[in-house]
Amino acid sequence: MADDAGSTPQTHPSRGPGAAFGVSGSEASHRKNPLMRLLDFAGPHKRLTILGCVLSAVNALLSIAMLVCVWFVVRDLVAVAPDWAAAQSAPLYGAGALGCALAGLIVYFCALMCTHLAAFRTATNMRKAALEHLAKVPLGFYSARSTGELRRIIEGSTGLTEGVLAHRIPDFVGALVTPIAYLAVLFVFDWVMGLVCLIPIAASAFCMFLMMGGGMKDKDGEGNSNAMSFMMNYQNALDRMNKAAVEYVRGIPVVKVFQQTVNSFRAFRESIAAYRDFATAYVKMCEAPQVAQLVAINATFFVLVPTGILLAYAAGDFGVFLTNFLFYVIFSALTTMMMSKVMYASQAVTEAQDAVGRIEGILGAPLMAEVPVEGAKVPADDSIEFDRVGFRYPGNDAWALDGVTLRIPAGATVALVGPSGGGKTTAASLVPRFWDACAGRVLVGGVDVRDISSDLLMERVAFVFQNDHLFKQSLADNIRAAKPTATRAEVERAAHAAQCDDIIEKMPQGLDTVVGTKGIYLSGGECQRIALARAILKDAPIIVLDEATAFADPENEALIQKALGTLTEGKTVLMIAHRLSTIVGADCIYVLDGGKLVESGTHDGLLESRGLYARMWADYQTSASWRIEGRGDGHAA
Template identity: 35%
Template sequence: MKKPQPNARITPLRETWSQLMSSARSRAPQLRASLIGLGIGATVQGLALACLIPLFQTLIPQPNWLAALPWLLTMTGLMFVSMLIRWWAQGFDYRGDMVQNAHELRTALGEQLRRLPLEQLQGKRAGEVTATLLGNVDENLSYLLTVANMMAHALITPVVVALAALWFDWRMGLLMLLVFPALIPLYRWRRPAYGRGMQMLAEANERTSANILEYTQGLPVLRSACCTGENAERIQASFLHLEKIQIMGQKKGSKPNLILATVIELGILLVVVLGTLLVVQGSLNVAVLAALIVIVVRFAEPLATFVLYAKVIDLIEAALSKINAILRVKPLAQLTPAQFPQTHDVVFEGVIFSYANTDQPTLQNLDARLPTSSLTALVGPSGSGKTTLTRLLMRHADPQAGRVTIGSVDVRAIEPAQLNALISVVFQDVYLFDDTILANIRMARPDATDDEVQTAARAAHCHEFVTRLPKGYLTQVGDIGGSLSGGERQRISIARAILKNAPIVVLDEPTAALDTESEVAVQAAIDALVRDRTVIVIAHRLSTIAAADQILVIDDGQVVESGRHDELLMYAGRYARMWQAQKSAKNWHTGQCI
C-alpha cells in the first residue's frame, strides 16, 4: 500500500467546500441552504443563551419576576425558532435529498466507469472500485449534517454569546472572544495529522475490501489448490493492518486531544476566575458572572471536542479524493467530425503502443491488414501483443503512434456506441451475470424478442441444454455463470454474439479450456457466428486455425510472418517450428497413453 507522505498536501477548507458542492450535483442548492440554515440556527441559539445575562440580572440579588418574564419569553421563543431552523436544515437527510444525492453521485460514477479507458480500469481491483462506489459515497454524505450541526453549536453559538456579552461587560465579552477563536489555530495545528490519518485509514479500508472480494470470488480455486489458509492469512493481514492504522490514530491523537481539551478548559476557567475578581472588586455585577458561568459550563464539552468533530471533515475529504480521482479521468479523445465505416476491413498502420508504467513497447511499428469477410488468426508466444492488438481495435486504449482503422475510418473518429455495435467478442473466460439465461443472451440486443433470442441460442447449439434446465431460459445462471459448465457458458456467450449480429468478430481462444465434446459443440456454434464476417482469432492451438484466410505470427510486438497455413509451413520459419513443436507434443502424449 502506498502511504501518504508526511508533508502531503491537505486540502484547504474552501476547496473542500467547493468539492462538496460539486459532489452534491443537483442537490447542491439544498445542501448549501441546509448548511447555512444550521449556521443561522446556531446563531439564534447563541442569542437565546445571551438572554440569560439580563434574565439573571432581574433575578439576582432580588427576584423581579415581572421584569424577568419578557426575557424568559424571548429566550424561549429564540430557542423554539432555533429548533425549527435546525429541524428544517436537517431535513436534507430525512426529506430524501441525501439519498437522491447519493443516487446521483453513484450514477455519475457509473457513467464515468463506462467512459473510462478500460486499460486504466483494468489496473484497479474490483474491491477498490466497490469501496469508492459504496463506502466513499456514504462517507461523503452520511455524517455531514450531523457533524456540521455539532461544529456550528461548538463554535458559532459561543462566539455569538461572547459578542452579546460585550454589551453587558466589554471585559468579559472580550475575554470570551479571545478564548473561543483559539480553537481555529488549534484546529489548523492538528488538521494535517488528522488528514494524513484519514487518508491512510481510507486506503486500508479500500485494500481490505478488495482482499475480501478477491478471496470470496476465488474460493473454488483456492479450495481446489488447498490454499484457503494462505489467502485467509492475506485477509487477516489486511485486518491487522487496518487495526494497526486505527490504533495508531488513537494513540497519536490522544496526547494532542488532551492538550486541546486542557487549553479550552483553562480558557473557561480563566473567564470564571477573572469574573470572580471583578465581582470582588465591585466592578462586575454578580448576576452577569453567574449567567456567564452557566453559559461557559454549557459550552465546555462541545468546545473541548470541537477538533474531534472536525476529524470527520478529513474523512469526508478522503472520500471526496477517491471519488474525484475517478471523475477526473478523461475519456479517450474523440476525433471530429464523427464518421461511420461503410466496409469492415481492419487495418493497423505503424502502431506503437506501451502500457502505462512500462518502458518496453508492447507493439512496435506493427502493420497488418485484415480484409472484409475474412478469417485472420493471430498466433505467437504469450505476451507477444496478440490480445493488445484486439484491445486497440475495441479502443480499450489508443496507440501512442500509428492508427487503427475500420473501413478506412480511424476508430478514434467512430462514436463509442457505434464502435461497440461493430464488434462482437467471445472471450476465453466467459463472464455471465447473475441473471437468467434469457437476460444474459438478450444483453447483446435489449430490444430482441424471445423468439430472436431462441433463434440465436439454436444457432449457438445451446437451445437443447437450456430446455433441459428446470426453468429453461428463465434459469438463473449464478454468480459469473457458476451453475453452468464451461462449454455451456461459452455457447451462451456465442449466442449473445450471434444475436448482436456485428460485422466484426473477435475470438480469444474460445475452445482452449474445453473438453472434446464441448469443443465440438462450441466449434459448430462458432461456425454459425463467423459466417460472412470479418473475424479475428487469437489462437494457441494451431490445428484450429489451419483453414484461416491468413495467419499473422506476432512476436515481440511485431508481425514477423504472415500467410496461409501451407505457405507458412513451406517458408519453414517461426510458424513451422511452432507447428512442429505442437505436433511432437501431441504424438508424445499419445505415446504415453499407449
C-alpha cells in the same frame, strides 16, 4: 520503430471533476477549497446545502435566544423572590424560551432534511461520475490500480462525503455562528466575565489548530497541512491493505493448496503493519493536543467560579451580579458542545478533502481520445487492416507488436496463431480500441479506428473474450447486455442459436435465473455459450474471438463450434485459437511470434512452407494423439 508515437495510448484529459454538473475540470481543480469542490458534484442541489447551512445558523441563534429568555426568567424570579407571583414578565419569557426551543427543533429538522437530500445526491453524482469515467478510460488505467482500491474510493470516499455534507457542515456553520452571537451577548451583561469565558474557548481553538497541523506546510510543497498529509498517508495505508486483502482472498485456493497462512503473504502482512503504524502515529499526533483541548473546553468553570467570587466582592448590587453570573454559568455549558462540533467538523473537512482528491484522481485519468463529431468518418465496409502497427504496454519497454501489417477482407475469416506471448491478444484488442496503436494504424473499412466514433465502432465490432464475464443478473439480462432494447423473443432466439437450450432447461427459472448467486454457477464452456448468445444478439458485422473454446470440454466444444458457426456466418472474423484444429478452414492464418508477423497463408500453404506454423501443427497433432493414447490405455499422458 520509425514512427513511434509514444508508448502510451493516445488519450485526452477528461473534462474533470464535476464536469457532468456544469463545472469544467480546470475550473474545479483550481479551486483549493475542498468543500467548494465537493459541492461542485451537488449540481442544483448545492442550493439545498446552502439553505441547510443557513437554517442551521438560524437554529444556533434560536438556541441562544432561548437561553437569553431562560436567563430573563431567572433574573425576574430572583428580583422578586420569594414573592414569585410578582414576576409578571417571567411567564412571557418562559413562553419565549419554549417557542425558541420548538422553533429551533423545527428549523434544525428542516436544515438536516436539506443537507441530507443534498448529501445523498452529491454522493450519487460522485459515484456516477466516477463510474461513467471508468467506463471510458483505457485499459491501462486498470493495470495500475487494483479493484479493491477503486471499490474503496467509489464506495468509501463518496460515503464519507455523505456524512460531511449531511451533518458536519451544518453543525460547523451552527458552531461558527454560535460564538459570534455568544460574543455579542457575553459582553452585554458583564464584559469581565465575558472575557474570562473566552479564555477556555481560545485555548481550545489553539489546541485544535495544533491538532490540525498548526498551519505548517507539509514537505511535499503542495500546501497540504500536516493533518491533510497525515490523512492522505492514512488513507493510502488503508488502500494498500484493501488491495492486498482482495489479492489474498482471490488467491485463497492457492493459499489452501500450498498450506499458506496470512503471514506468508508478505504484501498483506506488510500492508496490515503499515496501516497499524499510521493509525498509531495518528493517535499519537493527536494525543497531547486533544487531551489539552478537552481539558481547556471543560475548564470554563475553573476560570469562571474564581472570577465570579472576586467580582462578587466588588459588586454593588449582589442580586444583579448573581443573575449575571448565572447567565454565564448557563452559557458556558454551551461552549463544550460548540467546540466539540467545531472539532469534529474540522476533522470531517480533512477527510472530505482527501475523499474529493481521490475521486478527482479517478476523474482526472485521461480518457481514450474520441474523434470530434464533425471529424468522425464512417467505414466503407467491414474489412480490417493493420498498417505497420506497433504497440507497447504502458510502463513496458518491449514491443508487444512490432510493425505488423495484415489485411482481412470483409466477410473473410482470419486466424491469429503463434507461441504464447506472441501478441495475438494484443493485436485483437486494438480493433475495438481497448488500446490505441503506438505506431502505425489499425483500419476498419479503410478508416483509422481513431477516426471512427466509439459508438459506431462498438456497433460494428463484437468481441468474445477468453473468459467472458457474466454479471450477477438473470441469463436474459446477461444476454441482453449486448442490446438493451432487445425483446424477449430476440433474446430467446439468440440463446437458442448459441446452443444454450440445455443450460436454460436445467436452470430453476430458465432464462430468468440469476447466475452467480445461491449456488447457481455455470461451467466455463456454458459461460462461453452465454457470451456467444450475447454476441449473436449484437449481430455486429465484425467478430473478434479470443480463445473462444479455451474452457470447453469436448461436448461443450461441439456446441460452441455450432454456435460459432451461427455467429460468424457472413461476418468478418478475426479469431485467436490455440486449438489449431478449429482454424484449419480459415481464409488466412497469420503467425505472430515475439510481436512480429512471421508467416501468413492458408493451413495447407503454411504446412508446405515448413515454418513455425508447420512445427506448431506437428506439436499440436502429437499432443492430441498423446491424449487419445492416454485415454485408450487408461494412463494420463
